[in-house]
Amino acid sequence: MERILIEKLMENEPSRISGWAQKIRDTKYMIFVILEDRTGSIQVSIDKEKNQDIVKTLDGVLANSVLSFEGKMVKSEYVKQGGKEFIPESVQVLSSAAAIPIDETANIDTRLDYRWIDLRSQKNHLQFAVQTAFVDGMRQFLLDEDFVEIHTPKLIATASESGSDVFEVKYFDRKAYLAQSPQFYKQMAMAAGFERIFEVAPAFRAENSNTNRHTTEFTSFDLEFAYIDSFEDVMDMEERLIIAGLENVKAKYAKEIKELFDVDVVIPTRPFPRIKLADLYAELSKRYGYVIPEHDVGDMNAETEKLTSRYAMEEFGHEFIFITDFAKTKRAFYHMRSNDVPQGYDLIWKGTEITTGAQREHRYEIIKKQAEEKGLGKDVEFYLEFFKYGCPPHGGFAIGVDRLTMLLLGIPSLKEEMFIFRGPSRLTP
Secondary structure (H helix, E strand, O other): OOEOOHHHOOEOOOEEEEEEEEEEEEOOOEEEEEEEEOOEEEEEEEEOOOOHHHHHHHOOOOOOOEEEEEEEEEEOOOOOOOOEEEEEEEEEEEEOOOOOOOOOOOOHHHHHHOHHHHOOOHHHHHHHHHHHHHHHHHHHHHHHOOOEEOOOOOEEOOOOOOOOOOOEEEEOOEEEEEOOOOHHHHHHHHHOOOOEEEEEEEEEOOOOOOOOOOOOEEEEEEEEEEOOOOHHHHHHHHHHHHHHHHHHHHHHHHHHHHHHHOOOOOOOOOOOOEEEHHHHHHHHHHHHOOOOOHHHOOOOOHHHHHHHHHHHHHHHOOOEEEEEOOOHHHOOOOEOEEOOEEOEEEEEEOOEEEEEEEEEOOOHHHHHHHHHHOOOOOOOHHHHHHHOOOOOOEEEEEEEHHHHHHHHHOOOOHHHHOOOOOEOOEOOO
16 A cells, blocks of 8 residues: 555545654553654544554554554544544554654754754744745746856865855865855856856855854855846846745745744835945934944944844835945955945845845956955956956845745744754764
8 A cells, every 4th residue: 555645635545654653642542643744744543452453563662753554534523633533454663763862942952963853843844845935936936037057166276255264175186165155156157158047055154153144054045147237137136036935935835834933924015125334324323323333334234234124114114125335345356336336235134134246347357456456366366267258247146045044934043944054063963
């Protein structure tokens, strides 16, 4: 008999179900097992007197064991588990579990030691289904917009890219580095005439950060496209991309997200609010008495981002807001400048920056000069070559998929959101 998923069970049809024994309760006359698979759970009700072989097989079997039952699903008004129960005729223990070393009261770092067990919950399974839907919605939007997907190398020859620290690795007889983003190769694709590309892939940051929103390895959703007139075109593209992702999530999981996370999936209106950094400083000072610390002038910090979202909701009733006109000293050398102002932006959502985007500098002499200003001339020689032989005007951005999911569902930390978290003090499991 082939296995059938719990959500597809038909009343009184002979069936085989398999899954995790979420709970096992042994009473005087009955054994009750809550069996769970990827589609849901059902109560398996075992009459001890009528099913002595099953009782014998389950003797000593603990919760979290993997079981397979053959029998029939019946309706029952006495069963809280959806008004249905499964009456078995036989059981097979596919995998017997030892006593579980953690429970939901354990602290996050202990739970991460046993992440494969910690993930065994409906809530955790939903968050990855939601992430899949978000990425799928954005990917499908780009495919409909004539983008192609590429896969760039994660082993690179230079340590300089966007200013972040990188991980050094041994590469045969020389040094290599783990890529902190596919930025250089995205722009190489523009020089190769691809015009519209995207990539969903890992990125690495050797930053000794211990915050709820930083990690040393994450999944980045990157795109780049050519023949733009300004960075306004890039912001416009990101608005439509995010809306497509959120619409897909809402269509598939809005009800479940509300039930398990108590979050409403809000589809933002276009255009998203936009404000220059200097004007933002003035608004935050006037409204909240906040003054940016001297070392952060020309940029933003975590407190600025939180207050910016508060301002966006109070002034515009909007969850998203673009910030423009950052200081050139705080932006990457490959951002195009106009009157010495970088032609780029940060996008803030729910108190956190989710994107830095920009129109890129595509003119060889100018980008070479800007690289030299940052002291990167020699390190990025191979990259500068991309612009020697003609390159169209272009721009792009990147979104951290894990941070996006964390913010959407209101999960407090990337440690709890990511499938496997990597931080300065964690390299296992």
